Amino acid sequence: MAGRVAVIGGGIVGLAVARRIGQVDPGATVTVFEKEHDVARHQTGRNSGVVHAGLYYQPGSLKATLCRRGVALLKEYCTTHRIRYDECGKIVVAVDSSELGRLADIADRARANGVPDTTMLDPGGLRRYEPHARGVAALYSPTTAIVDYPAVARALRDDILDAGGSVRTGAEVVSVEERGDGVRLGLRIRGTARVTPNGSHATALKAGGTVTEVTETAGPFDLLIACAGLQSDQVAAFTGEDPSPQIIPFRGDYWLLRPERRGLVRGLIYPVPDPRYPFLGIHLTKRVDGEILVGPNAVLATAREGYTALTVAASDLRATLTWPGFHKMARTHWKTGAHEILRTASRRAFVAQARRYVPQLQAADVVRGPAGVRAQAVARDGSLVDDFVLSIRGRIVHVRNAPSPGATASLAIAEHIVSKVVAEPAA
Template identity: 45%
Template sequence: KVVVATAQHEVEPLRRLAERASANGVPGLRWLEAHELTEIEPNVQGTAGLHSPETAIADFAAVARAFAAEITAAGGEIRTGAAVARIHPDATVELADGSRLQADRAIVCAGLQADRLAIASGEPAEPRIVPFRGEYWQLRPDRTELVRGLIYPVPDPALPFLGVHLTRKIDGTVVLGPNAILSTARDAYERRRFDPRDVYDALSWPGTRRMLRRHWRAGVGELARSASKRRFVSEVARYVPAIGPGDVVRAPAGVRAQAIDRDGSLVDDFRIGGSGRVAWIRNAPSPAATSCMAIAEELLERAA
């Protein structure tokens, strides 16, 4: 992975990022001057960079399938399509159809419905989940050679988003994204999806309104990139100028479960609580998938 500063004012934030990474024990970090960037990514242009050679990606769908196979092999049961109404402190799971499941302990990671399920179960109302839609584009197959690995811009420390970046996936495809726009539904994987309740819940939360007032300029920029393919691609063209609008096709979108506190703060770290025999994961931001085994160990220690 290479994080690229494209202007002089981004160099100092990049140095601070390098210092934090070193303090957290990230191995093999290397500071890159402008002329050294092309050693790692031949098509990158920038003022400076930070190379993390140990950073990698995974096919998390395959990882999840492997977990599922191990669970069932060990005698566990995976229930899909089972809507949960509430979870009691004694780890009784009440389903929407009225049936109940009794567990020794329950670990709740409800993603986009984390706040609703928690509130229905008598847990605190804060933080609330506000959905953000992340849109992606994909390089045409004949242009994927422009990117060797992972290329990121210097992140804005005021926002818990990593900016529009380039990712070469395990299958060799290269995606650009995501942006981050307020979603019109918690499951708005399609552009035209609209859910009045989801929109009302997002906009009626005081934290959402405070966040929008605080970051309105960033929001306008994100909307512009959503509306314009050229503007979207121009974000990555800052550090890979060979990429143009004609080099990309639209890719599937995702929805981020962004936790927001009442004061408008975007929660950018894990938020884990508990009551009785239930552990509640109220916020699990990226890289939660990458860190899932470490998170599991932490939860097991808490449950011991």
């Protein structure tokens, strides 16, 4: 029996974990703590909305296994909750013969991972699916889909509440202490905190036009599962976990096709990714609201929640610059970083990258779009951590790395974690 359970993080992974605990152990008391005043405010609400089919991932890895399981669970969940799920299909385009070997490797991985109905296309086949795309060959994945992830997160929150759990927003966890009677959390409450369903909690008060800040302690809890995303390493540090891997934030900027130019793209058009990086490169992505995204790039962010180039958080930047792994990574990949900075500064350079796949695309066809920040885990040796990373020690679980396809795999990640720490009650 799980007893009292705390989950840190109101993104899609944290919410999925909290929901799963309630499914496995209906007697558990589950509370989600989220520092923002709503769920899905960071990576969950700022990604492209793609449901990845599992094309790229090393067969047998957690990413591959949980992505494939996650696709099935997510599709079923969206059907049940009437959330739009559109299998618009995806094409990975090789623009010249130098990319054919890597494209073939992706096709092999897709087959090994059990991705259904993938097909290699010649230039004519490519044009049948994407009339404005060009390349020497392409891999077509008809089951790759798009979804509204914030809507999924809200539905998960409602499931938690319906099962008797609580979701506390506006409550930032600033300390974790494990004692004999359980795990206690130190909370910082800014503005007006909310707790649902009704329960006792501290609320900040306004005095003289200034929002005061209050603190409180929550617990004890029998189990803590931290799904803190961009702050995952900092939360892990509260419990004495190894500082490696550390989160290095990378901002991804998007442009949007003007409405009259959306006909250039029917579904999802992706490049053949560089195997040295976990990023997939600039691509063209249809969204469920009809918008077409162009992007993202990947530039070092000067704040973990820095969604503009002008957003700087001194503590976040200091943590990045003093991490030994960052310097080793920068020495290895500085040329790529310079190209990304150029594309950030120049709309023409940004669009030129996408025009390799859709030659009719012009700089005038796009307007500035949203931005997101990827929580990229970097090891002490400078390597970019690619697979999901979980840490389990006693009554505390940390999700240290859950990058793309983390949203796709969220329900399967929840199954995986909960199966390790919560025993199903006897019938």
